[in-house]
Amino acid sequence: MRSSETTPTYFAHVDGLRALAVLSVMLYHLNPGLLPGGFMGVDIFFVISGFVVTASLAGHQSETPRAFLATFYARRLARLVPALVIMLVVTTALYVLFVPRAWFNRAAETVGQAAFLGLSNWTLDGQVVNYFEPRAELNPFTHTWSLGVEEQFYLIAPLFLFFALGSRSRPRAQQTAIMGIAALALLSLATCYYFGITRGSRFVFYQITFRFWELAGGVMLFLVGRRITTLPGPILRTYGYSGWMGLALVALAMLLPKPGAYPWVRSTIAVAGALLLVGLPAIERRDRLQPVLASPAALWVGHRSYSLYLWHWPVYVLMRWTTGLSTWPFKVIAVVTSFALAALCHALIENPVRYSAALRRRQPAMRITAMLVLLGAGWLTGRMLLTQEPALGLGLPARHPADWYPNYELLKSSRAAARMCNPSIRQSPLGDAEEGMTEFIPEDCVRRSSARLFVIGDSHAMAYLPMFEQLSAEQGRMVTVLEVPGCGYVRMMSLIDPKRNDACYQAAHASMQVVLERARPGDIVFLSSLRVPRLIELGGRQRGHVSTLHLPHADVYAHTPEELGAMQRAVLDAPRWFVPFLKAGLHVVFELPKPVLRAHPYQCVDWFNRNNPDCAGGLSERRTDQERYRQPVVNGIRELVAAHAGVTEWDPLPRMCDDMSCPAMRGGHPLFFDGDHVSPYGNLVLLPSFERAIDELEATR
Secondary structure (H helix, E strand, C coil): CCHHHHCCCCCHHHHHHHHHHHHHHHHHHHCHHHCCCHHHHHHHHHHHHHHHHHHHHHHHCCCCHHHHHHHHHHHHHHHHHHHHHHHHHHHHHHHHHHCCCCHHHHHHHHHHHHHHCCCHHHHHHHCCCCCCCHHHHCCCCHHHHHHHHHHHHHHHHHHHHHHHHCCCCCHHHHHHHHHHHHHHHHHHHHHHHHHHHHHCHHHHCCCHHHCHHHHHHHHHHHHHHCCCCCCCHHHHHHHCCHHHHHHHHHHHHHHCCCCCCCHHHHHHHHHHHHHHHHCCCCCCCCCCHHHHHCCHHHHHHHHCHHHHHHHHHHHHHHHHHCCCCCCHHHHHHHHHHHHHHHHHHHHHHHHHHHCCHHHHCCCHHHHHHHHHHHHHHHHHHHHHHHHCHHHHCCCHHHHCHHHHCCCCHHHHHHCHHHCCCCCEEEEEECCCCCCEEEEEECCCCCCCCCCCEEEEECHHHHCCHHHHHHHHHHHCCCEEEEECCCCCCCCCCCCCCCCCCHHHHHHHHHHHHHHHHHCCCCCEEEEECCCCCCCECCCCCECCCCCCCCCHHHCCCCCCHHHHHHHHHHHHHCHHHHHHHHHCCCEEEEECCCCCCCCCHHHHCCCCCCCCHHHCCCCEEEHHHHHHHHHHHHHHHHHHHHHCCCEEEECCHHHHCCCCEEECEECCEECECCCCCECHHHHHHHHHHHHHHHHHHHHCC
C-alpha cells in the first residue's frame, strides 16, 4: 500500500473523481460531440489539485518557512517532472519524425519547449491560439497549458498556506492568510467574468489570473472544512446529498451544448459540482456515491490520471497527423494506446520516483536541484530534436524542403541564367499591422523595367513571393506585395464590409492608400486572393460536411444559392476597390481562381499518412470539375474586365492542369503545399506564364 494512502490526508473518493475528470477530457478530445463539455474535466482537476496539495501540506505545520517551502517543492517536482519530461521528449521525437511543418503548427515547437518551463499556457495565449480551433487540435503539446497554470499556482499559494496551516502562525495570521486566498479567488473570478464577457472566452482561457479561483476553491474547501466540527442536524442531513448534487452539476456542465458558448458560466457550474463531490473532509459521512468513486476500477484509473492526461493528447494528435482519428477502429486504438502508455508511465516512472526511498533520504534542496537538472536536460534534448528536423523527418516535405516550404532558393537555382538583378528584400508594416508589406528592390541590374508591380491579397499573394522575387531579378522590376492573412482584396465571394470584419476592411483601405500614394501612371496592380470556397479546411473538415451547408446531391463543386448571391453582390461592389487605380492611370490584373484540392498534399504524400481518411479526396482533381466550380467567379471577373478599360485577367489554371486533370504533384514535385496554396515548385511552373502577362501589359504603355 502507498504511504500516502495511510495518512489522514488521503481521500479515496478524490482519486475516483480524478478518474471521472480524465475520462471526460479523453472523451471530449476524441469526439467533442460525445460530451460537449468534457473539457470541464480540467476545471475539476484544478479543484482537486488545490484541495489535495493543501491537505498534503497540513502534515508539515511545524516546519520553518524555508523547510516548509523546500519540502513542498521537492515533493511537487518529483510528482510532476519525470513523467512530464519523458512525455515531452518522446512526443517531440515523434513530432519531428512524422509531422510536416506548416504555418498553422509552428506554435507546436515553441509550446513544446515552453512546457518544460511551465510556460506553455503563456505561449499559447501569446500566439492567439483558441483552444477550440483546429490549430490547437493539431498541436501535440496544447494540453500542457493546464500544467502551466498549476505550476504557476504553486509559485503563489505555498507561502499563503504556510501561514494558513502552520502551527507557528498566530490565529490572526492564519485568518489573514485564509482571507487573502479568498480575496484573490474572488478577484480572479470577477476578472474572469468581466474579461470573458468584454474580451471573449479565448482571452481568459489560458492564464493563471483567470484560473486562480478554481484552484483556490479546492484550497478553501480544505482550510474552511477542517475548521467545521459540527453542523446543525438539518444542514447535515441536506449535506448528505451533496455528492449527488455535485454529480448533477458536473453532468450539467459537461452536457450543455456549444462548447465555446459562455464557458465561464459552465466552469462555475463544474467547479461548484467538483467542490460538492470532494466534500468537506471534517464531516464523517457515507453515501452511495462515495463507494462508487472509491471502487477498485475508479481508483485504478484515478491513480493513473496524471499519466493518462499526459499521454492521451499526443497519441490523439499524432494519429490525426498519420493514420487519422475519424473512424471508430482508430479511435479505439487511440484509447487503448493511451491507457497502455499511461500504465507503463505510472509503473516505470511515476511511482518509482515518487516513492523512492533513496530520493527521500536526500535533502529537499538536492531533490529540487535534480528535478531542475532533469527539466533542463529535457529542454536541451527537445531543442536538439527540433533543430535536426530536416535530417530526421521521414516525410517528403522534410526531405525536400525547397520544393515545399517558402523560400527563394529553388527559383534562384533553377533560373539562375535569367537573373539580371540581385533584389534586396525590405519588409515594413501595413497600416496598424506589425507586418504586411514586402518589397523586392532590384539592384546591380543589367536593365530595369520602368513599370512597378503592386500586389494586394491574402496568404495566396504571399505564397507567390518566390515568383515575385524571381520576376524582380529577371525583369529589373520593383515589386511591392501588400498582404494581410485571411483578408482577400476583392475576393469575389463576399463584400469587404466593416460590419463583417472591420480589421480586413481597414487593411483593404490601407493597401489601396499605399498603392495610390506610391504608384505612377503605367504601373501594374495584381489582385491575388482565394476566390472560391476551400474544398478542405484545416483539420480535415471537407466542404459539404457542414450542417449549415446544403449542397445539391452532395456535389461539392456546386454552389448554394447563398454563395451565388454573395458572388453577385461582390461583383457589384468590386469597382469601388479598383476603379481608383484606373483613374490613377494604373493597370489592374485579376487572378482567376486556381484549382483547389480535397486533400492537403503535405499531409497525404507519405506511406504513413496517405491512407488517412482526411486524404480520401485524393491528390488530383478532374479539370471539368474545377472549371465548373470556379465558373461563377470567372464570369464575374470577366464582366468587370469587359466593363472597365485597363482591367485584364491572368489564369494560372492552364499551367497547373493538363487536359483531363489538375494534379497536386507533377514529376514527384508538389504544385501545391496544402489544399489551395501553391508551393515554391508551383511558383516555378507558373512564372513563365505570369512574366508573359506582365510583359504584354508593359508593352501596351
